[in-house]
Amino acid sequence: MAGKKKGRRAHLDAFKKNEKGEYIYTGKQYAFDETNIKWKTAAIRLGAVWTAMMAAMIANGCIPAPGMANCFYVLLPYAAQVVAAASLGTALFALLSAGNPLREYQYEAAVKKIPMRSQLTAAFAGVNMLGEMIYLVRNGAESAAGMAVLFLVLETMACLCALWIYRFSKNWFLQVSPIDNLSKKQYNCK
DSSP states (O other): OOSOOOSTTGGGGGEEEOTTSOEEEOSOEEEOOTTSSOHHHHHHHHHHHHHHHHHHHHHHHHSOOTTTTTOHHHHHHHHHHHHHHHHHHHHHHHHHHHOSSEEHHHIIIIITTHHHHHHHHHHHHHHHHHHHHHHHHHHOOTTOHHHHHHHHHHHHHHHHHHHHHHHHHHHHGGGOEEGGGSOGGGOOOO
């Protein structure tokens, strides 16, 4: 073939046999730029914020907030938010399990997907808050005003966590550079 392969197995072109017959990775590698923050600290923060976001979303699914039992414009954004957050979690897990440095295909599969998935999660959280407020204006809080406030507070927390992950990933993950372009002080490889 004249050009590089595209598709699921395209990253296999970066593996070559050495003189011992073992396959070694010869493609691009990306290191997390540690001039601002250490990789382990960043990984712990990302994991903690994603866990807090998921805890807030799960709590929202468990409380009897008005509109969460019978209103499509509250339930559908909530379901979409859960799916987007789970998708964000898989990208974060792929990133954190790959470690530092990342191979090019790991970088493409995880780091580049985190900003979009975190924006989706935040957007669905915002739509969910709007739907709950519309429900409260149209139908009142009935006898569950406290649950409605708790729902909105937890949803705001989930939205802010998703936006923090977005900001964090835009500020630090996009500073990832090919290892050849970084000094040894800027990354800490295993």
